[in-house]
Amino acid sequence: MSDLLVKLYALPALEPAVEELKKKGIEVKRPIGPEKLLVVEWVREKFGIHWASETDMCFSNKPISVFVAIDTLKENRIVGFACYDATVRGFFGPTGVDPSYRGLGVGTALLLACLHDMYNVGYAYAIIGDAGPVEYYKKTVNAIEIPDSSPGIYRNMIRKV
Numbered sequence: 001m002s003d004l005l006v007k008l009y010a011l012p013a014l015e016p017a018v019e020e021l022k023k024k025g026i027e028v029k030r031p032i033g034p035e036k037l038l039v040v041e042w043v044r045e046k047f048g049i050h051w052a053s054e055t056d057m058c059f060s061n062k063p064i065s066v067f068v069a070i071d072t073l074k075e076n077r078i079v080g081f082a083c084y085d086a087t088v089r090g091f092f093g094p095t096g097v098d099p100s101y102r103g104l105g106v107g108t109a110l111l112l113a114c115l116h117d118m119y120n121v122g123y124a125y126a127i128i129g130d131a132g133p134v135e136y137y138k139k140t141v142n143a144i145e146i147p148d149s150s151p152g153i154y155r156n157m158i159r160k161v
């Protein structure tokens with residue numbers, strides 16, 4: 001799968017995406033240190049050990065480069081997450097939404113929260129590494145494919161045997 005490039009200086013606004021979710025009781029926030037193990041464990045349970053490791057790395061960044069979506073009507077349970085600067089600087093991802101919360105705009109709000117944060121800390125472009133749902137990124141943030149970018153930085157990764 002290819003890497004994608006996103007212009008951070010021409011992003012859709014974040015507020016409407018976040019406000020729309022609030023009407024459904026879902027809030028997007030940057031987690032804090034005491035929440036780290038809960039977030040990482042949730043990612044491991046839902047999306048596996050590689051994405052949990054990357055999420056863990058992001059809690060060492062200042063600012064913490066993770067955003068989560070929580071359902072305030074269901075005891076603040078985590079329903080989605082998104083990271084940037086996890087494995088290398090300038091990369092967005094990993095990200096994922098609980099299957100039962102997909103299609104509500106959670107993924108887009110988390111994506112925009114991360115990308116706006118990247119712009120605010122000084123990046124002009126973001127790279128979505130090894131993008132799975134390419135059409136989703138094209139549609140939400142006008143991402144374009146980077147030619148000859150596969151396999152990218154995740155080549156030769158150690159896997160559980």
Ligand SMILES: CC(C)(COP(=O)(O)OP(=O)(O)OC[C@H]1O[C@@H](n2cnc3c(N)ncnc32)[C@H](O)[C@@H]1OP(=O)(O)O)[C@@H](O)C(=O)NCCC(=O)NCCS
Nearest residue numbers: 095096097102103104105106107108109131132133135136
């Ligand atoms: C990709 C993912 C994060 C999207 O989350 P989501 O909360 O369902 O996304 P949204 O509700 O914000 O969707 C926004 C739009 O993109 C579309 N979309 C969502 N997932 C899509 C996909 N895989 N392919 C194409 N379009 C997609 C939605 O239909 C929606 O369109 P609409 O506005 O016309 O209704 C989620 O499907 C997921 O967790 N997938 C598994 C993990 C994954 O692949 N992560 C990305 C790794 S690079």
